[in-house]
Amino acid sequence: MNQVKAFVFDAYGTLFDVFSVIEKCEELYPNKGNQISQTWRKKQLEYSYLRQMMGNYRPFSEVTRDALRYAVEEAGAELTQENEDSLLEAYQHLTVYEEVPKVLKKLKEEGVTLAIFSNGSHDMLDPLVKQSPLAEYLDYVISADDIKQFKPTPASYTHALTFLELKRENILFMSSNGWDISGAKNFGFHTAWINRNQTPVEQLQLPPDTIYADLSDITDWVT
Secondary structure, three states, X not given: OOOXXXXXXXXXXXXXXXXXXXXXXXXXXXXXXXXHHHHHHHHHHHHHHHXXXXXXXXXXXXXXXXXXXXXXXXXXXXOOHHHHHHHHHHXXXXXXXXOHHHHHHHHHHOOOEEEEEEOOOHHHHHHHHHOOOOOOXXXXXXXXXXXXXXXXXXXHHHHHHHHHOOXXXXXXXXXXXXXXXXXXXXXOOEEEEEOOOOOOOOOOOOOOOXXXXXXXXXXXXXX
16 A cells, blocks of 8 residues: 555546436436436446447547436437536536545545546546546546547556656556446556445456445555
């Protein structure tokens, strides 16, 4: 634990609740909000994987837009330009999980580097962080879009490592996404899976170093 110099967080689902858009989805599409929100997130991830595998990269903001269009159509609804703009705007105002500000404040007081490393492009991440209570604690916001390589490719984690100018063993990477933890573990980072939904460990023979229900106890890594 005393090797860790940087705490690196995935953004979506780890610090920010991606399903806090349900309210806006429900407002625009009554009785379909939950369905649209769930499909939107599912297709967002699928499209990032598929584009990576096909060598047909697009920024995460475009992936998110395309996933939204699919989700609304699947729900049998019409996506007007006004509604699309409104829902994409909602993604820049996601709710921060309750424990996160307090945890980041404590970590900041310990003097460690705090960073986001996300597949999100800066046109999504920067407004999201700026409007949140986390901006004052974060040292860096690192995007996989900088090198056009989505996680969990080794190249994406290499980008974060190079950006921070540290060794693998100096980084603790945290994500609520099991696939992201597997990718980071495969790369050689220390990993902490924030298993908010109490789901099984991915069967990729790359178990996380630690598992937490939320971020409350992550400060153990500096004590």
